[in-house]
Amino acid sequence: MNKLLIKIVLLFTLSLLGFSHANAAENCGDEFYVNEIFPNGARWDMCWEHKDREGIIFKSIYFTPKNGTRRMVLNQVAIAQIHVPYDDNGTRFHDLSDLGIGGLNMLELQSDECPDGSLIPFSGKNVLCKQTTKQDISFKSGTNTENGYYLSLFSVSPVGAYYYIPTWKFFDNGKIEPWMGATGALQRFGTDDSTGWLLADNRVGIAHLHNFFWKLDFDLNKTYLDDAVEEINFNLVNGKRERSIIPFSTEAARKVNPETMRHWRVRDKSAKNENGHSISYDVILSEMGHQDIGPASEPFTHNDFFVTTQNDNERFASHNTSGGTNLDEFVNGESIVDNDIVVWAGVTFYHMPRSEDSPHMDAHWSHLKIVPRDWNASNTLSDDVTNNAPTIATVANLNSQTSDSITLNIQASDSDGDSLIYNVSNLPTGLSINTSSGVISGVISTAGTYLVQITVSDGQQSASTQFNWVVSAASTGSSSGGGSLSIMLLFSLLGLILFNVFFRFKNND
Template identity: 35%
Template sequence: MLLNLALAAVLAAGTLTAPDSRDAAPCREPYRVDQRLPNGARWQLCWEMRTIEGLTVTRVVYVPKGRRGVGVLRSGALAQIHVPYDSGEPRYHDIGSLGPSAVPLTAADCPGGRRREQTVCVTTRPRGHAHLKDGYGDPGRRRSAQGHELVVLAAYQVGWYTYIAEWVFGDDGSITPRLGATGSLAGYTTTPKHGWPTGVGHRHFEESHSHNVFWRLDFDIQGRSRDVVEQYDFSGNGTKKRTMVRTRLTHEAKAVSAPMRWWRVLDPKVRNGDGHPVSWEISNSDSSRYRGPAEEAFTHHDVYVTQYRACERLASMNAAPRCADSVDAYAGRERLADPVIWVNVGFHHVARDEDADPMPVHWQGFRVTPRDVTAKNPYGG
């Protein structure tokens, strides 16, 4: 988890202003993924192994069965893994050199799939029931289907931890960015006040800590000229009636997760067969919501919406010339013409005996769900 001096020098030199993939030539093998899933849905995308952020997906297009493709993301990447320990120190920023720390994958790490450049796995796997509807005694009316998903993943060795970064693309049009942490416990010896006893007796305590993971999503629904971000809240807690409140974000914004709060990105001119605007919904309800001290203001919100700037690549420790240091400073009052979404998901790791080597993977992430992308169930059920 150490940001070494050599890396710090690289960041100070301004490598965060690396060329922007949005104007790059279309990708080719082995960086192109074009996968049709059993229900007929298809995902097309490119991937890069960036020096700073590691695995980055670009030019992501969802193609429902029998329909035209819809552009979803111009790019998506990890933007920080902030690891503060409960005693107050240390406080790591683990992203800054993920590409060089990528772990070579074996065939066992990529079951049923294909390894690309030895560090990226592209595979498919079942995701469980897509739907199930009883036929009420009529077998001909029964509807049931099993879903599948495309997975693009990479692993990184950062200090004691091994991180597994996954981009999961469902046959229903959903996208699930998530990060798993495994490897070894850091080995800090602390007191019961800040940790948990592991091993025999009560002589060794593993210190509790948080993993605050940020993702950066540059949505471009069929191009970047008209995208709009909306926040939805449902008032009426403790009452029989609830009211939907929609807030269109016209300027950069900071938001916290709340019960029954979600966001969506839409293009008002791109519509489905029912005439409804095509959009993708962002829900960030599964988070421990860590809030750090004033000097870690980037942890004070769960979702940030900013105007696109090429140099704004990391949620903290950005260190790019002519660019702010962290995402809380990016989100000023600039008018949104090309919005970028930053999502912060926290996990508080309190060690247990089961975490003895090798530590089981603990996952954190969020879900991006299609909303009115197709006029009916993409399975046709």
């Protein structure tokens, strides 16, 4: 074969093997590249890396919505601490920084531990399980039901008697969920059941907390100097719940607040979705039923959400050895405007042992949610669903007078059960429409002929109708006075006609 032919055969073979330019790993070697395209077309791709302490971390994380644009969400994510203080104050573990879940502490996984998935090796050892799971129902609307998918990646690391299972779930709608599972066996037993639970004779499982921290380096749209972070609270004000936004300009440490449904948002100040809204991700800590506010020596437990400038030396929420020693020191007043920011989130699980935790412990799970907001202009997974336009009933032409009090119900419906928004143009002055109920009401103030147009929309399609509304001026005073006036006019008119008829009859005589 000549050289050209060899090249062509080689290219053809490579393309058969799936090495196409579009799927190539641009930020890491192919063996560290995860590229998942779901059956509905949505896609996640990222690189992974092994670290002795953090275990498997993920880098250059891109989401491509179905029929959408591939954009970077996060530059890097990692678990940042597993802090386990015991109620008897006998020990206070900092498992991640002090022992680590990588290296020899990471187990070789067997294929039956990764059903329908694939095992990914590091240094010849299968340490990472990659699975794609079809969800029960992603959404349902009318007769349309759609199953969604998510990619999950997990490893297993024994630490003492525990096995930790760091798991990352990447959903086809752009959502990310970092999970941490804990199983194995209880670590510590005592005899004093005031700080635990009596499981068997003279055997008290000592209660303890698991404080899990994650470090999330968002680089939305890959531009890393234009990401802003804000806190959103929903406060009760005079019986209404009102949204308030607190933008951060310097590093901050914040607590959860269930009463105001507090969450945080990372927003790109430049990139917009198709509707011109800033692309962003919400960070939601919904496991707020357990909260650790530890002793003064553990100030990193006094808050749940942190924003800091990115610093490679700041790896662990506590027992950090280079740079500051813990999150409380990382938050030292630096500006986060036009800076590379990272956020840290912590969740707490209070583990009061049960008899059922012995001899083998049920896995307990903790997680947080990272959810796209305005990343897309609409639900990208629902664009195959056919929408039925709403229908609106015709309205007969109307005659009214000024000062008339009006209540007019516009009838419309939607066979998909979508909620409808009503809009109206050219209503007689003094009237308005309730945009959600379709009721027109008010007192007419100005005479005239109005061609009223009413439109009802289900958010995708609309229907409209129009009618003439003639408003004549009530002569004087109130409308009831006008009414009696017109009756008098009617009688005099009748009298005139009768007189006329009588007169003509007489003339023809």
